[in-house]
Each structure stands twice: as C-alpha cells, then as structure tokens.
Amino acid sequence: MNTKSTLEQETKNKKIGKYRYRILALLLVATTINYMDRSIMGVLAPTLFKVFDWSTMDYAYINISFKIAYGLGLLTMGSLIDKMGTKKGYTISISLWSISGMMHAVIKPAMGWVGFAFARFGLGFGEAGNFPSAIKTVAEWFPKKDRAFATGIFNAGANVGAMLAPLIVAFVVQDNGDGWQIPFLVTGTFSMIWIVVWNRVYRKPEDHPEVSPEELAYIQSDEAANPENKEQKSSWFKLFKTKEIWAIIAGKSFTDPVWYFFLFWGGKFLNDQYEADTKALALPLITIYVIADLGSVFGGWLPKFFIEKMNMDINKGRKLTMLLCGLVVLPVAMVPFIDSMWTSIMLISLTAAAHQAWSCNIMTVASDVFPKRFVASVSGIGGCAGIIAGALADYGLGNILTDEKIASGSAYEIPFILMSFGYLIAFGMVQLLAPKLKMAKC
Numbered sequence: 001m002n003t004k005s006t007l008e009q010e011t012k013n014k015k016i017g018k019y020r021y022r023i024l025a026l027l028l029v030a031t032t033i034n035y036m037d038r039s040i041m042g043v044l045a046p047t048l049f050k051v052f053d054w055s056t057m058d059y060a061y062i063n064i065s066f067k068i069a070y071g072l073g074l075l076t077m078g079s080l081i082d083k084m085g086t087k088k089g090y091t092i093s094i095s096l097w098s099i100s101g102m103m104h105a106v107i108k109p110a111m112g113w114v115g116f117a118f119a120r121f122g123l124g125f126g127e128a129g130n131f132p133s134a135i136k137t138v139a140e141w142f143p144k145k146d147r148a149f150a151t152g153i154f155n156a157g158a159n160v161g162a163m164l165a166p167l168i169v170a171f172v173v174q175d176n177g178d179g180w181q182i183p184f185l186v187t188g189t190f191s192m193i194w195i196v197v198w199n200r201v202y203r204k205p206e207d208h209p210e211v212s213p214e215e216l217a218y219i220q221s222d223e224a225a226n227p228e229n230k231e232q233k234s235s236w237f238k239l240f241k242t243k244e245i246w247a248i249i250a251g252k253s254f255t256d257p258v259w260y261f262f263l264f265w266g267g268k269f270l271n272d273q274y275e276a277d278t279k280a281l282a283l284p285l286i287t288i289y290v291i292a293d294l295g296s297v298f299g300g301w302l303p304k305f306f307i308e309k310m311n312m313d314i315n316k317g318r319k320l321t322m323l324l325c326g327l328v329v330l331p332v333a334m335v336p337f338i339d340s341m342w343t344s345i346m347l348i349s350l351t352a353a354a355h356q357a358w359s360c361n362i363m364t365v366a367s368d369v370f371p372k373r374f375v376a377s378v379s380g381i382g383g384c385a386g387i388i389a390g391a392l393a394d395y396g397l398g399n400i401l402t403d404e405k406i407a408s409g410s411a412y413e414i415p416f417i418l419m420s421f422g423y424l425i426a427f428g429m430v431q432l433l434a435p436k437l438k439m440a441k442c
Helices: 002-016 019-052 056-084 086-106 109-127 130-141 144-172 182-201 213-219 221-225 236-241 243-253 256-274 282-309 314-337 341-369 372-400 403-408 413-433
Strands: none
Touching (some): 002 213, 019 056, 019 086, 019 109, 019 130, 019 144, 019 256, 056 130, 056 256, 056 372, 086 130, 130 372, 144 282, 144 314, 144 341, 236 243, 236 372, 243 341, 243 372, 243 413, 256 372, 256 413, 282 314, 282 341, 314 341, 341 372, 341 413, 372 413
C-alpha cells in the first residue's frame, strides 16, 4: 500500500513538473551572494579595526549607515518591485549592491569610518531588494502550503553566504591586513554573473514556456480556490490600517536585531570574549551558519509537515513552528557567562538556527495574509521595521561595549539576555494582532 502510494505520488510529481525549483535555485544563489557581501564586514572587523584605527562607536556608525540605507531601500525597493515586477526589480537591486560592494575596495585609511559608511549605505540600499524580490517570486511560483518550505530553501543562502565569507577572508587576507579589499571584489563578480543568468531565465510562470499546464495549475491552485483574492484596486497606504501588517512589523522588530548582532558583531564578540583573531574566526562562524542553514530548511519544512501530516491548518502549523523557535532561543542568555568558546558557539548556533526557522515563517506570513500585488511591499515594510530595530541596537551596543566593560567581562550580558526573550515577545504580538492568519482587507 505504501509502495503504491509512493509510486502514485512520484507519478503525480512527474506530471506536475518541477521547473519552479529551478527558479528557487536562482533565489538561493542570489541570497547567498547577498549575504557574502554583507557578512564580509563582520568577519573582517578585527582586521579593519587595526587598519583604519576605528573605535567601537566608529564601527557602530558604519553599521548604522548600512541599516538606515537598508531600511529606506526596503520601503523603496518593495514598492518598486511590486510595480515593475520581480525580473526588473531584482536586476536593479543586485546591480546597485554589486557596484557598492566593490566600492569598499577603494577606500583608504585616510577616509576613516566615513568612507566605509558611504559604501555601506549604497550596499544596504541595493541589498534591500533581495528579500522582497525573493518572497514575491515565491508567492508567484508556489502555492501557500509550499511557501514556507520554499522560503526556507532560499533563506538558507543567507547562511551559505555567511559561511563562505570567512573562508574567502581566511584564504586571501593576510595576518597584517594585506588583501582585505579582495573579498569585496570577488562577491561583486559573482553578482554580475547572476544578473546575466536571471535575465535569460526568468519569466512569470504563466508566461514561461518550460512550465507545463499541470505545474501552472498547481502553482495557481490558491487562486483557483479563492478567485475573490485576485486583483482588486487598493492604496499602498491602506496596508497600515490592517492589523496583519503590524503583526509582521512586530515579528521582525523583536527578532531581526538578534541576527544582525551575529552577523556584524559576532566576530568582535568572539574576539573580545575568547581572543579569536580573523583566521581563528573561520571555523566557529562556519559552524554557526551550517547549523543555521539546517534551521532554515527545517523551519520551512516543519509547518508543511504539520499541515500535511498532522492535518493542521496554515495558521496552526505556522504558529506552532514559531512558538517552538521562541522556546529554543531561551538558553542563549547564558553565553556571556560561559568560559568555553565552543559551548558558547553551540548555543549561538542553536539560536541562529531557530532565528532562521522563525524568519522563513514570519516572511511567509506576508504571502499568507496579503494579495500577491502587495507581497514585496509588505516584506519591505516588515524588513524596514527590523532594520530600524537593528540600527537602534547598534547605537546601544556602541555605548555599552566600552573597553572597560569588555575588559571586565560584563559587556555582553545585557544584549544576550534581551535576545533570549525577543522571540517569545514577538510571538505574543503576532498572535494578538493576527490570531487566524486570514487574508487582510486592503
């Protein structure tokens, strides 16, 4: 019986076709490049502190510059992508971040932190288009029940990129800082290649010659079941009148700063706490992001399992997954009090995995409760809220992480305690504002 069911499922999958997964692979590669670009800064931080003679506050200002631009870009790019479509919008986004990323390589020590802040601003604005584009593409190419899993797959690129960054840095950057420019040039080259492939391959599923009628019917099964949710005219500003947009804003605001801490301050934390230099950071950071990758894929698969195997609806499957993520994060509060670096790495890795599982679900909520024409805009608004929270956290870190507190070993206690409770607070806000994940009236 089981063998027969398996054969029937395989036959069904063969008839439906799987071209949508080729598009998903392109999203994975784009997200990988995106995170290689932004992660290099965090890996190089101990080296750049010496080369440019930065203070902790200088570094905080550089990160704040990136986040301000990223927030502005999320609002701008999300709306632009909804109007222009994912093909053109994604191309513009990755072109901007490629050029800005390579600009880092021409900055001289005489320019101080301001030169890096300028380059990071351009990088942040361009990179803001990645997730709104990718989430909108998933909404165009996958039915609702598969979207968290698809999001988990492309979101895994964030961890792949964060893993590749320390490898590139360790391979090409010398102990004295020579060659620090090369990683920025490498990622810019990868971006340019992706743009060529994307523009040759991408079309909407209904216009794509490689998509079979059966696969198109599967992709559009939600529209077939709910024809009233197709195109209706509405104002972009009406989004803010819905409770659902505020649920997404809350879900991102309380959790995104945790990820930004690991990404931009993680290398400095390991250097301050355990005296890990640039090359010694490679293995710990790779470990964190490998485990985070597993969390991203597992977090995308888990609601699909709950929906298909446990007969839960989308709301229950999604919410249960998010609640479990919040519980898994709690032990990270102990990290500043642990003497063993690798014990701390394991707890940070668990938190990073839970964050990525949370992230692919909160991002998917945008396509659960909003029409496709608003998905990129909603994703941009949520991401903007998260980046604003991250910028405020950077400012706080710049003031908290003084040389005196770092020397005493008490500098990181408050940040880790706060991040341990952020996800449960976010879950409570999402449940309060969007208790049933129904389509928003906008």
